[in-house]
Amino acid sequence: MELLKGLDLTAVQVWVAFVLTLMVFSYIFGDNPLFRLAEHIFVGTAAGYVTVLVYHTIFRPRLLEPLAQDPAGRVYLLVPVLLGLLLLAKGKRSTSWMGNISMAWLFGVGAALALGGALLGTLASQLRSSWVSLNPADYAGHPMGLINALLLALGTIGVLLYFYYTEPGVKGAGRLLAGIRKGWGRLGRWFMLVTFGALFASAIIARFTLLVDRLHFLLQTLGLLGG
Amino acid sequence: MIYCPNCGTANRDGSKFCNECGYRLTGAEGVLCPICGAQNRVGSVFCTQCGSRLIPVEAPAEPPAPPTPAAGEEAVPDWLAKLREAAQREVSIGEEAEALGQPEEEAPPAGPPAEELPQAPVFVIEEGGAEWAPPDWLSELRARAVGEPEQAPAAPSEPLSEASAPLVFAEEEAVSEVPDWLQRLRAEISAEEAPAPPPTGPLDAEAAVPAFPEEAAPVFPGGLEEIPDWLKELGPPPSEQEVIPPGPGVIPGVAVEEEELPAWLREATGFGEAPEVPAEGVPAGEIPEWIMALRPGAQEPTIEVPPEGYEGDSYSEGILADVQGLLPIELPVAKPPAPEETGSLLESVPAEDEAVQIFRQVIESKPPARRVPKPSRPRIGRVRLLGALVLIGVICLSLLSPGQWFISTARAVPDPVNAAYEAVEELAPGDAVVVAFDFDPASAGEMTPLAQVLTEHLMTRGARVIAVSTLPAGPQVAQDILDQAAAARGGKSYGTDYVNLGYLPGREAGMRDFLLNPFNAERRDFVGGRPIAEIPVLQRLQSIQDVKLLVIIGASAQDVRWWMEQAAGLARVPMVAGISAAAEPYILPYYQGEGRLLQGVVAGVLGAGDYGALIGSPEPAARLEALQWALLVALIAMLIVAAVSVFTPART
Numbered sequence: 001m002e003l004l005k006g007l008d009l010t011a012v013q014v015w016v017a018f019v020l021t022l023m024v025f026s027y028i029f030g031d032n033p034l035f036r037l038a039e040h041i042f043v044g045t046a047a048g049y050v051t052v053l054v055y056h057t058i059f060r061p062r063l064l065e066p067l068a069q070d071p072a073g074r075v076y077l078l079v080p081v082l083l084g085l086l087l088l089a090k091g092k093r094s095t096s097w098m099g100n101i102s103m104a105w106l107f108g109v110g111a112a113l114a115l116g117g118a119l120l121g122t123l124a125s126q127l128r129s130s131w132v133s134l135n136p137a138d139y140a141g142h143p144m145g146l147i148n149a150l151l152l153a154l155g156t157i158g159v160l161l162y163f164y165y166t167e168p169g170v171k172g173a174g175r176l177l178a179g180i181r182k183g184w185g186r187l188g189r190w191f192m193l194v195t196f197g198a199l200f201a202s203a204i205i206a207r208f209t210l211l212v213d214r215l216h217f218l219l220q221t222l223g224l225l226g227g
Numbered sequence: 228m229i230y231c232p233n234c235g236t237a238n239r240d241g242s243k244f245c246n247e248c249g250y251r252l253t254g255a256e257g258v259l260c261p262i263c264g265a266q267n268r269v270g271s272v273f274c275t276q277c278g279s280r281l282i283p284v285e286a287p288a289e290p291p292a293p294p295t296p297a298a299g300e301e302a303v304p305d306w307l308a309k310l311r312e313a314a315q316r317e318v319s320i321g322e323e324a325e326a327l328g329q330p331e332e333e334a335p336p337a338g339p340p341a342e343e344l345p346q347a348p349v350f351v352i353e354e355g356g357a358e359w360a361p362p363d364w365l366s367e368l369r370a371r372a373v374g375e376p377e378q379a380p381a382a383p384s385e386p387l388s389e390a391s392a393p394l395v396f397a398e399e400e401a402v403s404e405v406p407d408w409l410q411r412l413r414a415e416i417s418a419e420e421a422p423a424p425p426p427t428g429p430l431d432a433e434a435a436v437p438a439f440p441e442e443a444a445p446v447f448p449g450g451l452e453e454i455p456d457w458l459k460e461l462g463p464p465p466s467e468q469e470v471i472p473p474g475p476g477v478i479p480g481v482a483v484e485e486e487e488l489p490a491w492l493r494e495a496t497g498f499g500e501a502p503e504v505p506a507e508g509v510p511a512g513e514i515p516e517w518i519m520a521l522r523p524g525a526q527e528p529t530i531e532v533p534p535e536g537y538e539g540d541s542y543s544e545g546i547l548a549d550v551q552g553l554l555p556i557e558l559p560v561a562k563p564p565a566p567e568e569t570g571s572l573l574e575s576v577p578a579e580d581e582a583v584q585i586f587r588q589v590i591e592s593k594p595p596a597r598r599v600p601k602p603s604r605p606r607i608g609r610v611r612l613l614g615a616l617v618l619i620g621v622i623c624l625s626l627l628s629p630g631q632w633f634i635s636t637a638r639a640v641p642d643p644v645n646a647a648y649e650a651v652e653e654l655a656p657g658d659a660v661v662v663a664f665d666f667d668p669a670s671a672g673e674m675t676p677l678a679q680v681l682t683e684h685l686m687t688r689g690a691r692v693i694a695v696s697t698l699p700a701g702p703q704v705a706q707d708i709l710d711q712a713a714a715a716r717g718g719k720s721y722g723t724d725y726v727n728l729g730y731l732p733g734r735e736a737g738m739r740d741f742l743l744n745p746f747n748a749e750r751r752d753f754v755g756g757r758p759i760a761e762i763p764v765l766q767r768l769q770s771i772q773d774v775k776l777l778v779i780i781g782a783s784a785q786d787v788r789w790w791m792e793q794a795a796g797l798a799r800v801p802m803v804a805g806i807s808a809a810a811e812p813y814i815l816p817y818y819q820g821e822g823r824l825l826q827g828v829v830a831g832v833l834g835a836g837d838y839g840a841l842i843g844s845p846e847p848a849a850r851l852e853a854l855q856w857a858l859l860v861a862l863i864a865m866l867i868v869a870a871v872s873v874f875t876p877a878r879t
Contacts, residue, residue, distance in 0.1 A: 061756065127822070208854055210673055212854050
């Protein structure tokens, strides 16, 4: 380690990354040992890195050192340790029930946090954002705002009507309402199709961005980009 | 014509002895039954013992052919032959008795009434002198015989036959030679035939009892004159001395009711039996040979091998050695035949042999080592490979020569990006800003340019940057970006202008814990592990309210939403999101509307390019151009594929 301290491993790291990138790109020609090797190296190094990271950022500063400094005053820290040890019992069928205590704790806390955050952070805010004004006077000088508001209203109500399966009636006003619901529901269906297309396009852009980044890295490593 | 009951030889009418075997054809007083050998009166039509017809019924035109002596020998069973021998011997004894002056006429003609008979007659045997009490069944038979005098004639019209007395007298003399069943039969015959008073004297007195009371009643009491016309028409009346040969089952010309004959007689004579007709549909000649070979008689006889050490009637070894008169322990006849013996008898069709040989070869032969084809790797489609190479080539050309390909990256900056820029611009130097780097190396290619422009802008504004991450690999990525941004803006150092607090475990719980107590004394920085109190950039910071802006840089929409949801309920901290392009549709609604949580949104490389253009960073713009080219190529490729699929007829 003393020898490695004086060495600049940046170049080595870059070339290792370069080779590994090419190995991953070899998947263009189908599954092959090079791709598998790069995949296994990535998984292995990630697991090792996380283990070391968890020790240095959680176990040592938050458990071991406090217990070493004040064992009597930090006894409560053994509770999460015990819960964590119970999770290891899930590895064996006969003792897996012991891990249910820790799992119940994790799921309970996670569900409570998710529910509370969703109610305040997502549901309430989305409802308030969907409550838009359709009065043109409110959009004086901003015609796109009015169009956005109309599209928002049409799309939101249309999607809701698309999932409304109860027929109001077959005579008179009921028949008219059924026609409106069906027509507006079809419009809401198209809103959903456009939304799904946007989601897929966004995913395509994200993956292409990653490809551009890797190619940029390769060209930069080869010195072709001058930087 | 008289047929000998012993050998079946045809003898002249009136013959008393067989010309062939010397068998006595007629007794002195009657006719011998050819079936059971019983002595019947002369002129009897049916045997008094077995019911066999004694008078032959012959068709005038077709007299029955006499059986050959050899055939007659074979037809007579052993028991009948023995019975005949016994009867013949008794006849001889009877003749001897006749010579001794014991005429049969001494027998009483009829017995006393039944009520006068003693219930248990006592016989006194001369030899032993002891009293012998007949069994019950014999007493019942005797009582029944005595009680039927009305059915039988009161007195025989003719004297008793010579053989009747010897039959009875032989009881004493031949008792040792005659088997028990024959003795019982004689006793029964005597009981039935003798309506005499109960004998109180010696057993010889029983000899006076007529043995065949039926013989006392002639078949034609009125003589030949009473022979029915139909019988006369058949031919001359039979002589009283004629003996009926043993005929076959069916007597031609005589309609004898089947019920009139006892079962055993019908069985013995074959009377009434249906002619042997082969089973319907399966003629005897068509039975397969293999079935014939399976018949018990068709199998080879079992070789009788005496047990080991068995010699004649004793064993030469073992615990039974030297004990005479022993039977073999194991009967070899009980051994089943060997399979080979049975199998050798089976005959099969040559075609079946061939099929069996083929089946045996298939079973015994080892399966050939079949080469299992290795699953071939999926062939790389040429279109797929060509598309990938074209895409890579276009991107590389765009990166190598930016701004040369007639595509402009200049565009109007979207409102979310402008809003994010404005939010950062509002920061004052020294304001604390928490930046959550929630992405890892897997998405660093997209998120790094975005994070770089944001951190550079923050450092440009002089904000104190506090980095955290809810992903284990996030802190290192954050550290690299912070160092690059600090180097780009110059004069910024770790600990003084920015700090990395590292990994926050527990996802939502970790976020909430950080928002509740962001500057806990137990926290350490990521780089040196120093306590918060020793880090200058964190001085005078007590709670989340001291933070002026929360920047969430996340690749996953879920991570960004968790941050927003937890922060919305705890602190009124302005938030700006830098997200992946894939997460943009999910996060953008949090920016719009009255209840929006985000002050601005920067999405993907496009947003990074726009933001870079605002802060004067050229790096994202170059990637943006390449990305646009890549997207253009992908669009063209999809259009081509769609056109081909539309105009290509579907495969059936």
